[in-house]
Structure formats: structure tokens, C-alpha cells
Amino acid sequence: MDQLLVALDVDTGDRALALAKSLRGVAGGFKVGSRLFTAEGPSIVRALVEQGDKVFLDLKFHDIPNTVAGAVESAAALGVWMVNVHASGGSEMMRAAADTASRAHTRPIVIAVTVLTSMTEAALDETGVLLSPLEQATKLAALAQEAGLDGVVASPQEVAAIRRRCGDRFTIVTPGIRGAAAPAGQGDDQARTRGPAEAIAAGATYIVVGRPIIAAPDPRAAAEAIARLRP
Ligand code: C5P
Numbered sequence: 001m002d003q004l005l006v007a008l009d010v011d012t013g014d015r016a017l018a019l020a021k022s023l024r025g026v027a028g029g030f031k032v033g034s035r036l037f038t039a040e041g042p043s044i045v046r047a048l049v050e051q052g053d054k055v056f057l058d059l060k061f062h063d064i065p066n067t068v069a070g071a072v073e074s075a076a077a078l079g080v081w082m083v084n085v086h087a088s089g090g091s092e093m094m095r096a097a098a099d100t101a102s103r104a105h106t107r108p109i110v111i112a113v114t115v116l117t118s119m120t121e122a123a124l125d126e127t128g129v130l131l132s133p134l135e136q137a138t139k140l141a142a143l144a145q146e147a148g149l150d151g152v153v154a155s156p157q158e159v160a161a162i163r164r165r166c167g168d169r170f171t172i173v174t175p176g177i178r179g180a181a182a183p184a185g186q187g188d189d190q191a192r193t194r195g196p197a198e199a200i201a202a203g204a205t206y207i208v209v210g211r212p213i214i215a216a217p218d219p220r221a222a223a224e225a226i227a228r229l230r231p
Contacts, residue, residue, distance in 0.1 A: 001227035003200060005056055005173070007210030009033055013040040013047065019214055026151060026223045028056030031208055042078055048154040049079040055200035056173075056208075058153075060113050062086035065096035072097045072204060075173035076104035082173075084153060087112035087140035094147035109151070109171060112144040114162075117155040117176030118189045133192060134158050141166055156194035156202060162205030174199045181225045197229040 006027040008016040013036075020030055026139040030053050032045055035058060048055050061068045068085055075083040085097050094112055101110045107197035114137035115124065119133055129136055137158040142165055144152050151171025154162055159172050164170075178184050179195030188211070199207050209226060 001026060003204070003206050004196075004227055005029045005031050005054075005147070005206050005208045005221065006213050006223065007031040007033060007058075007175070008210055009034060009035050009210045009214060011039045015045045016040070016044055017047060018051060019219060020051070021222050024053070024214070024222055026220060026227055029056055031056040031058050031210075033058040034112040035059075037139060038095035045078045045080060047180055054081040056084075057210075060082055060084055060086050061097070062089045063093070065093040065107040069091050069096040072100045072108075072110065073104065076101060076106065076108050079106065080108050082109040082111065084111045084113055085149075087114050088142045089151065091143055091147040094144055094149050098148035099182075110149050111173060112140065112149050112169055113153045113155055114138075114140040114144075115155070115157070117193070118135075118191050120191050121208070123191075134161060138162055140163055141170075151205065153208075156199035156204060157192045159199060159202040159204050171205045172203060173206045173208060174204040175210070177207050177209045177213065177226075181211055181229050182222075185211050195229070196226045197215040 008030050057075050061071045107199050115133045137154045138161050141152045141162040145166050153173045155176045156174045176190045176193045177194035177196050213219050213222045
């Protein structure tokens, strides 16, 4: 299922490569996030790219424009298919990321995180953001689009509103996938969730699923169960 991206949130390259091997053909791509990247560095990204996998480098860059532009340039040189920044870094920073990507030899898709899927209204309020997660995510999605980014990461609960606001060609990637086919484990931290088919029906371009697949006794069977649910 091209739309299913699996988060390889494990702590060794060997485990990540073994998971990738068992999921090829059912996953459309693999997400390398801060846990795996901090443990293994760029070599794990290169290893996946060399095997022909689409890699979404999910390091959520959030820094001054010049630094973010440099990080996007390094990500493009690694051959990643998709990379992201934090929309709350502002439009100048996002524009720097988009401009750098467009100059790359192979241009990666650049998207922006709107509001983390673990954040509730109260958690957002604590950080000084007085809008609801839906309002804040939609506002940041519009800002990302105006800055020239290809899309956003948003919770499945905000997909429909962002799709309406940003149009059909905007990429929307949704983590926070939970439900019967993607059960929450103990101590799960996702807050604004939906099932995989619901997220796609609402307009998600890609869904990102981590623990419901990688912590399952049979990750491939778990991924296949999710892939079967396409709306
Ligand atoms: O295990 P789970 O299905 O919750 O994995 C979701 C993945 O998506 C994690 O790697 C998490 O870091 C990432 N993510 C997220 N919310 C965002 C952006 C990325 O959950 N807004």
C-alpha cells in the first residue's frame, strides 16, 4: 500500500533493516525519526536508500532559516524522498527549506509539522497557543503552503479541514493512526487519533504507523491488516 509509511522507531540499524525487509511490498516507505537517527546516524538512511526504499527523514528541523536550509541540503544529499521542518519556525524558515530543496540534484518533498499529534488543547495552551489544535494546524498548514512547501504533517482529525483549505495537490501526512486494526499499546502517547481508513477517507495522502506495526508480534501481518482497510 503506497500510502502506508512505517515508522522505524527502533534503536539499532540491524533491527530497522530487519523490519524494513519484512515489510517491503506492503509498506510504501519508511520513516526514520530522531530515535533511530540519533542511534545510527546517516548510515541507516543510506542503507535504506541503497535498497531502493523511499525514506521519510522525520527530524522536524526547527532552527534559524540558514541552519534549516543547511539541514535540508544535507538530507537531500542523503537521497531522502521526504523531509520535514516545524511550521512554527515561521514562513522565512520554511521558504529557506523550500528554496534549498528546489536547488537539490534530486528534490525531496518538504513538509511541515503543524501541531504534534500528541498535543491536546490544554497542552497547546501551556505553550502560549490559545487556538484549538484544529485552528492552529489549519493556520500553520496555510502558512506552509504560502511559503512554498509541499505539504504538512497533521493529525487525522485535522485532515479534512486542511484538505479543504489547501486543495487537492497538497501532501498531508498523518501519524496518530489508531483503532481496531492499529491498537494503542500500553502507555500510548497519541491523543488526536483516527483509524487508518478514516484518515485516508478524510483526505490524507499518506498515513504513518509505528508501534501498532513494529511492536506487533507479526509486523507484516499487522501492516497487511491495515493495508486491507483502504476506503
Ligand atoms: O508509534 P506511532 O504510530 O505513534 O508512530 C507515529 C510516528 O509519527 C512517530 O515516529 C512520531 O515521532 C511521528 N510523528 C507524530 N506526530 C507528528 C509528527 C510525527 O506522531 N506530528
